[in-house]
Amino acid sequence: MKSRTAVRMSDVAQAAGVALVTVSRVINEPDKVAPQTRAQVEAAVRKLGYVPDRTASSLASSRSRIVGAVVPTLANVWFAETMEGLAAELGRAGYQLMLAQSSYVPRAEAGLIDAFLGRRVDALVLTGALRDAAARTRLRQMHLPVVETWDLPARPVDMAVGFSNEEVGEEVARRLVKAGRRAIAFLGADEQRSQMRRAGLERGLQAAGLPLVAAEYVPPPSSIALGRELMARLAAAHPDVDAVFCGNDFIAIGAMMWARTNGWDLPGRLAVVGFSDLPIAEATWPPLTTVKVRGGEMGRRAGAMLLARLRGEEPPRKVEDIGFEYVERSTT
Amino acid sequence: MKSRTAVRMSDVAQAAGVALVTVSRVINEPDKVAPQTRAQVEAAVRKLGYVPDRTASSLASSRSRIVGAVVPTLANVWFAETMEGLAAELGRAGYQLMLAQSSYVPRAEAGLIDAFLGRRVDALVLTGALRDAAARTRLRQMHLPVVETWDLPARPVDMAVGFSNEEVGEEVARRLVKAGRRAIAFLGADEQRSQMRRAGLERGLQAAGLPLVAAEYVPPPSSIALGRELMARLAAAHPDVDAVFCGNDFIAIGAMMWARTNGWDLPGRLAVVGFSDLPIAEATWPPLTTVKVRGGEMGRRAGAMLLARLRGEEPPRKVEDIGFEYVERSTT
DNA sequence: TTGAAAGCGCTAACAT
DNA sequence: ATGTTAGCGCTTTCAA
Numbered sequence: 248m249k250s251r252t253a254v255r256m257s258d259v260a261q262a263a264g265v266a267l268v269t270v271s272r273v274i275n276e277p278d279k280v281a282p283q284t285r286a287q288v289e290a291a292v293r294k295l296g297y298v299p300d301r302t303a304s305s306l307a308s309s310r311s312r313i314v315g316a317v318v319p320t321l322a323n324v325w326f327a328e329t330m331e332g333l334a335a336e337l338g339r340a341g342y343q344l345m346l347a348q349s350s351y352v353p354r355a356e357a358g359l360i361d362a363f364l365g366r367r368v369d370a371l372v373l374t375g376a377l378r379d380a381a382a383r384t385r386l387r388q389m390h391l392p393v394v395e396t397w398d399l400p401a402r403p404v405d406m407a408v409g410f411s412n413e414e415v416g417e418e419v420a421r422r423l424v425k426a427g428r429r430a431i432a433f434l435g436a437d438e439q440r441s442q443m444r445r446a447g448l449e450r451g452l453q454a455a456g457l458p459l460v461a462a463e464y465v466p467p468p469s470s471i472a473l474g475r476e477l478m479a480r481l482a483a484a485h486p487d488v489d490a491v492f493c494g495n496d497f498i499a500i501g502a503m504m505w506a507r508t509n510g511w512d513l514p515g516r517l518a519v520v521g522f523s524d525l526p527i528a529e530a531t532w533p534p535l536t537t538v539k540v541r542g543g544e545m546g547r548r549a550g551a552m553l554l555a556r557l558r559g560e561e562p563p564r565k566v567e568d569i570g571f572e573y574v575e576r577s578t579t
Numbered sequence: 580m581k582s583r584t585a586v587r588m589s590d591v592a593q594a595a596g597v598a599l600v601t602v603s604r605v606i607n608e609p610d611k612v613a614p615q616t617r618a619q620v621e622a623a624v625r626k627l628g629y630v631p632d633r634t635a636s637s638l639a640s641s642r643s644r645i646v647g648a649v650v651p652t653l654a655n656v657w658f659a660e661t662m663e664g665l666a667a668e669l670g671r672a673g674y675q676l677m678l679a680q681s682s683y684v685p686r687a688e689a690g691l692i693d694a695f696l697g698r699r700v701d702a703l704v705l706t707g708a709l710r711d712a713a714a715r716t717r718l719r720q721m722h723l724p725v726v727e728t729w730d731l732p733a734r735p736v737d738m739a740v741g742f743s744n745e746e747v748g749e750e751v752a753r754r755l756v757k758a759g760r761r762a763i764a765f766l767g768a769d770e771q772r773s774q775m776r777r778a779g780l781e782r783g784l785q786a787a788g789l790p791l792v793a794a795e796y797v798p799p800p801s802s803i804a805l806g807r808e809l810m811a812r813l814a815a816a817h818p819d820v821d822a823v824f825c826g827n828d829f830i831a832i833g834a835m836m837w838a839r840t841n842g843w844d845l846p847g848r849l850a851v852v853g854f855s856d857l858p859i860a861e862a863t864w865p866p867l868t869t870v871k872v873r874g875g876e877m878g879r880r881a882g883a884m885l886l887a888r889l890r891g892e893e894p895p896r897k898v899e900d901i902g903f904e905y906v907e908r909s910t911t
Numbered sequence: 912t913t914g915a916a917a918g919c920g921c922t923a924a925c926a927t
Numbered sequence: 928a929t930g931t932t933a934g935c936g937c938t939t940t941c942a943a
Contacts, residue, residue, distance in 0.1 A: 324654070
């Protein structure tokens, strides 16, 4: 089906009356060609509507100008924003983004990475720390630029930009305890980074001599409806709970809805803290206290780190802590 | 930097004691190889950790197994969901998704499409009807499978899956008029499909003998904050307005916030209708009446249509109307 | 500054 | 069922 009539570099060369290599140079290293020759070639390119076949150039140069990224899912704004920032950054340098979703299945990741390697991607962006040991060593051996995001692995495959999910939990614990809460629970998705936040919360509470009253989970992806369910379960098992830290804002909003429906006053009877600061967190009633993470910025930084590497430079830092911000609104 | 030590097909062939083509067959058409030979080859593949170079196979076969998609931005859930569905569908058939963002700049689209063509993508997914005439004819001449989404172009480039943005507007007009509203306005982003919804609203009002009281715009991307601003502008210019149709749910939520702040009772004094049904639309207070569009399903259908085409089949329909649903909640 | 020749790693006919 | 021979459209030496 592919038109055999595609214009090739040799066609352009012929039309411009130069050798094929010269056309290649005009495209890749224009300065190395005499202005006049270049003009001829450029004219021919325009006239014929030539679009270089990057599939061929990838093979010949073994540089694809493609960056592969693995996310659990695109349907979650926070990862989508990271990809938005990443794609924007990469696009400015002529790199393309190739995307794959692990659907929160940890073992799927290695396979997706393999597919990317088969595409000869120039670099890789991962969500969270890469678990698969074989894949880790493989990537390291290849010296492929890799950025892990949304986490701060102790020993990154290569580079990382993220924040400490544990610290998020600890900070929330400190805030809630300081606000006088004593029966604190966790509601979240049963997924790696969410668990890290729970662990942090637990540790923070321990430091204050408090137990984690309960932790309820749903399999990802989470939703408002699941948040409501989790809260219902929690309230049934622990009617004395006075604060919940939710793995993300959807769950938090679900918990808030349950509270409203069941006459639990917010924040009087129950404090709710979310995570990720969705745009609507400030529009809920009452406005939701949550932890803000700059997802888009994470993507942009990841892109910048990769581009530096691809230019042959060493990025200033191999691990960037982008931090997080506890945004106190009215549910605490 | 790329390791010259990459395992090639010839290495596998040698290790398995067969010809190179045989390895290729084991990978691409396993049934055409004797079970025993196949086993040998597969063993060698595993032993050497061979990953086929798809960049080379793309060049040789002129099929890349890549689908390119252009979205205005990934940061908007609705497009992200479409991409999620698309990637999921394509992934199951071994196709990869390559993504590019037009950032709502209409003229950027043609360039992004060119970049994809240079990558020799096997198919293309676009958001909205493709405006650029040159690009349209070019794609048609190439017989490249193309799906336009989020709209129902009268003359699609190739295939389409979406809904009529005008009809959405008309339906909202009918509902609001029926509910007794008489001073109806539109708030939206200054972007193609949003304008189509406004046009539909206007036409629907005309049919009822009513004028569109006002239409206020902001440049995309829109946000809750911008929605609030728009509503402020509208209220200042037309204090008598009794209903607003918003180009999307963020704007609608912004309008609601303005109303709450300024003591406009919802839906008594003002009716608000959103568009796209964000997950939080049902969690606002009062729950937001909006128009629901199944973004993920659109992506899945687009993927299915493309895959059919790529298999050489003709999809049952070239244009699929996925419809929309007016979800009446409590702001009307 | 420009060009000629030799691949990049695979698939597509065509044998055998 | 398996193998042989030519490329796919570029980039990369190296030479002029």
